[in-house]
Amino acid sequence: FRMVDIIEKKRDGEELSKEEITFFITDYTNGSIPDYQASAFLMAIYFKGMTAKEQAYLTMAMVESGDQIDLSAIEGIKVDKHSTGGVGDTTSLVLIPLVAACGVPVAKMSGRGLGHTGGTLDKLEAIEGFHIELTEQQFVKQVNDLKLAVIGQSGNLTPADKKLYALRDVTATVNSIPLIASSIMSKKIAAGANAIVLDVKTGDGAFMKTEADAKALAKSMVAIGRQVGRNTMAVISDMSQPLGFAIGNSLEVIEAIETLKGNGPEDLTELCLVLGSKMVMAGGKAKSLEEARDKLLAVIADGTALELFGQLIKAQGGNAAIIHNPSLLPVAAFKVEVPALTAGYITQMEADDIGVAAMLLGAGRATKEDEIDLAVGIVLKKKIGDKVQVGEPLAIIHSNSTNVERSTSIIQQHITIADQAVKSPQLIGEMIT
Ligand code: URA
Numbered sequence: 001f002r003m004v005d006i007i008e009k010k011r012d013g014e015e016l017s018k019e020e021i022t023f024f025i026t027d028y029t030n031g032s033i034p035d036y037q038a039s040a041f042l043m044a045i046y047f048k049g050m051t052a053k054e055q056a057y058l059t060m061a062m063v064e065s066g067d068q069i070d071l072s073a074i075e076g077i078k079v080d081k082h083s084t085g086g087v088g089d090t091t092s093l094v095l096i097p098l099v100a101a102c103g104v105p106v107a108k109m110s111g112r113g114l115g116h117t118g119g120t121l122d123k124l125e126a127i128e129g130f131h132i133e134l135t136e137q138q139f140v141k142q143v144n145d146l147k148l149a150v151i152g153q154s155g156n157l158t159p160a161d162k163k164l165y166a167l168r169d170v171t172a173t174v175n176s177i178p179l180i181a182s183s184i185m186s187k188k189i190a191a192g193a194n195a196i197v198l199d200v201k202t203g204d205g206a207f208m209k210t211e212a213d214a215k216a217l218a219k220s221m222v223a224i225g226r227q228v229g230r231n232t233m234a235v236i237s238d239m240s241q242p243l244g245f246a247i248g249n250s251l252e253v254i255e256a257i258e259t260l261k262g263n264g265p266e267d268l269t270e271l272c273l274v275l276g277s278k279m280v281m282a283g284g285k286a287k288s289l290e291e292a293r294d295k296l297l298a299v300i301a302d303g304t305a306l307e308l309f310g311q312l313i314k315a316q317g318g319n320a321a322i323i324h325n326p327s328l329l330p331v332a333a334f335k336v337e338v339p340a341l342t343a344g345y346i347t348q349m350e351a352d353d354i355g356v357a358a359m360l361l362g363a364g365r366a367t368k369e370d371e372i373d374l375a376v377g378i379v380l381k382k383k384i385g386d387k388v389q390v391g392e393p394l395a396i397i398h399s400n401s402t403n404v405e406r407s408t409s410i411i412q413q414h415i416t417i418a419d420q421a422v423k424s425p426q427l428i429g430e431m432i433t
């Protein structure tokens with residue numbers, strides 16, 4: 001093959017073969033294809049799109065560019081979950097023990113966060129002593145023994161995606177649904193699960209700002225999964241306001257514990273039950289979504305989900321006492337109220353800006369090298385639809401610095417208070433199977 005011919009073919013809207021796509025990925029990853037040709041190719045994809053077949057070929061070529069995790073030594077159907085990312089999204093932390101308590105093996109490979117708050121790994125590291133450095137053998141054994149384990153991302157997972165993502169970032173080609181779908185799915189498939197449940201967020205705080213785009217992305221990812229033999233399904237969920245109340249690492253661990261006890265925020269709890277039901281069913285532990293939901297509610301009610309979270313923490317070197325005594329988690333030195341400047345009803349809470357306010361406090365990373373302050377963040381006191389008086393707190397800032405002016409004013413500016421009440425946005429949108 002010659003790369004110029006492949007670029008031309010895509011430019012003219014023709015369908016590429018498996019061999020052509022694999023050639024591009026292999027030779028771009030090993031450095032034989034220069035960035036200028038890859039850039040032109042990405043831009044052609046951006047404008048002409050990719051068929052379902054092309055997306056599956058691209059995904060598998062990226063999977064095969066690096067390590068693939070072999071989970072076959074773990075008994076049962078391994079189910080993974082992925083969220084396209086939001087603000088204060090505590091669902092993974094809740095779902096790992098919740099689904100495992102229903103008997104589904106959870107072999108979780110997690111990453112660190114960039115932006116608003118940390119990733120699942122950062123959040124777990126808010127627990128004193130918790131470590132994610134397990135050998136593959138230890139990882140497999142722990143999942144077989146306890147049904148759950150969490151490890152850090154292998155260094156050589158989908159190197160083709162890493163290199164392409166960096167190029168997309170500087171060539172204005174990140175926002176292409178076939179490229180996003182294959183990028184996400186390549187990482188999930190390489191991580192080894194048999195079934196994948198996707199939480200595709202839509203709204204202001206999400207990557208996909210409109211429901212139509214979220215649906216298109218979800219459909220692409222489900223189609224890729226199906227074509228390559230992984231049972232894949234997606235739920236569209238709202239991210240026009242932050243999920244739950246807590247945004248920040250230690251604060252989200254506390255929120256997860258409350259949710260596992262059955263006292264969590266309504267929206268976070270519901271999303272965990274919806275995604276968890278799909279995972280339990282995909283894992284073969286229930287015959288219907290209703291049966292799966294009943295099982296999830298039962299392991300919350302009888303405390304086994306929370307207890308299993310404690311066992312996970314203990315197995316990975318952490319202080320399991322935090323599940324009964326969350327004050328053992330890192331605590332910020334100062335708590336500062338963010339007062340409402342007017343009275344009325346909350347009609348909008350721009351999730352991404354509130355996420356920025358949390359990041360400025362130190363809860364997230366602006367660059368990969370930044371260190372996170374695990375104790376800090378924001379706890380919302382109101383959500384869309386709520387009534388508020390002048391001076392009433394909209395949120396509490398947890399900070400290790402007394403200088404919280406910028407975060408305070410960002411929160412105030414990006415929570416809209418109006419005279420007329422609005423309904424709170426619908427949390428769960430379409431399901432794509
Ligand atoms: N997240 C990814 O992993 N890949 C993309 O292309 C976009 C978001």
Ligand code: CA
Pocket residue numbers: 087088089090243244245246247252255268
């Ligand atoms: Ca939250």
